[in-house]
Amino acid sequence: MKTALKNFKIRAIALSTGSVTRSYIEDGLAQGIPQIKLERISQTIGLNIRKTALNNITALDLCEDASRRLLRQLDLDVSSVDAIIFVTQTPDYAQPNNASLLHGRLGLSQDTMAYDISMGCSGWVYGLHQAALLCAHGGLGRVLLCAGDTLSRTTHKLDQSINPLFGDAGSATLIERSGAEDTMYFMFGTDGSMSSAIKVPAGGSREPLTSKSKEELKDKFGNITTQENLQMNGADVFNFTLRDVPQAIQAVLTHANYKVSEVDALVLHQANKYIVQLIGQKTGFNPQQVPNAVFEKFGNQSSASIPCVLIDSLGEALTKKAVKVVGCGFGVGLSWAAFAGEIGPVTVCPIQPYPQTP
Secondary structure: OEEEEOOEEEEEEEEEEEOEEEEHHHHHHHOOOOHHHHHHHHHHHOOOEEEEOOOOOOHHHHHHHHHHHHHHHHOOOHHHOOEEEEEOOOOOOOOOOHHHHHHHHHOOOOOOEEEEEOOOOOHHHHHHHHHHHHHHOOOOOEEEEEEEEEHHHOOOOOOOOOHHHEOEEEEEEEEEEOOOOOOEEEEEEEOHHHHHHEEOOOOOOOOOOOOHHHOOEEOOOOOEEOOOOOEEOHHHHHHHHHHHHHHHHHHHHHHHOOOHHHOOEEEEOOOOHHHHHHHHHHOOOOHHHOOOOHHHHHOEOHHHHHHHHHHHOOHHHHOOOOEEEEEEEEEOOOEEEEEEEEEOOOEEOOOEEEOOOO
8 A cells, every 4th residue: 555645744752761771692691591692692693782670660650651752842732632542462461552641641732632552563653644635635633553562571581582672662643633744645555464473462352361371382492482482583584584575665765756776764663673674775775775683783673673773863854854765664463664865854852762771
């Protein structure tokens, strides 16, 4: 699916990470993994440190902190927010949704729309498109888009295949109706036949939590998981990423009539550093156009990773001028979502851990 929207802009972005710093090397050594193996993997895919949340901190808390800092920096009255969209796969409860909970915490007007989108790594782009629709065609003036997850606690600590990958973060992006003619182009796709490649099998209505779902299972590599943990078929996900994501990026470039040489940055979901570099190469971008430092600083942040790249790698430029950006999120579903357009100038709030240490 492709679409194009105008009459909206991104006004501000903020992101809050977990407050716990985890070292891949140190964690691996504590589990008895040889240092030479850890260093080889670290160098290959960029595993270094990640920021995870305290046990009592959720994606809702992280997004609330990012939202409050964003609204405070803009000096905006909360009554001016017309809608909240909350993108997450780790909500506080099955019911009510996170958007309604955040609505109550922020004290927004009862006229404010609030709903969740259950998406993972492609979710920020989905949320941006929804917010843009509400502003461009729904008559709303301001939409607060929150996107974040605490995926680090969904994995089994002894599953070395995926546990070291994930960090926790929550983002807040303010989208406004602008009246401008600048267009942003979108491209979406789904391969539901591959949906089992990334999954948490138990915990929903199809497979409720039971004593059996807690039983530990060991694979041939010694990784341990349960049916209640996040599971990923690494080979299937890798093949999907290198097959479908470059095609989506090429399609959105064509849709926007952009040449690679005209683009200031290719902003990708930070699955890991190696994958980001490969996608950049396969789509013809030079390394300087493809920020890839976020993963080794924060880990895989799911739907928060694209706003993290915008702040961490492009923040200084975005505060001063319009930057021509092509981006793509990809993952659970399996799904992908690409966009192309100019972003900026925007207000960029510094990345901060939550809660901050005294």
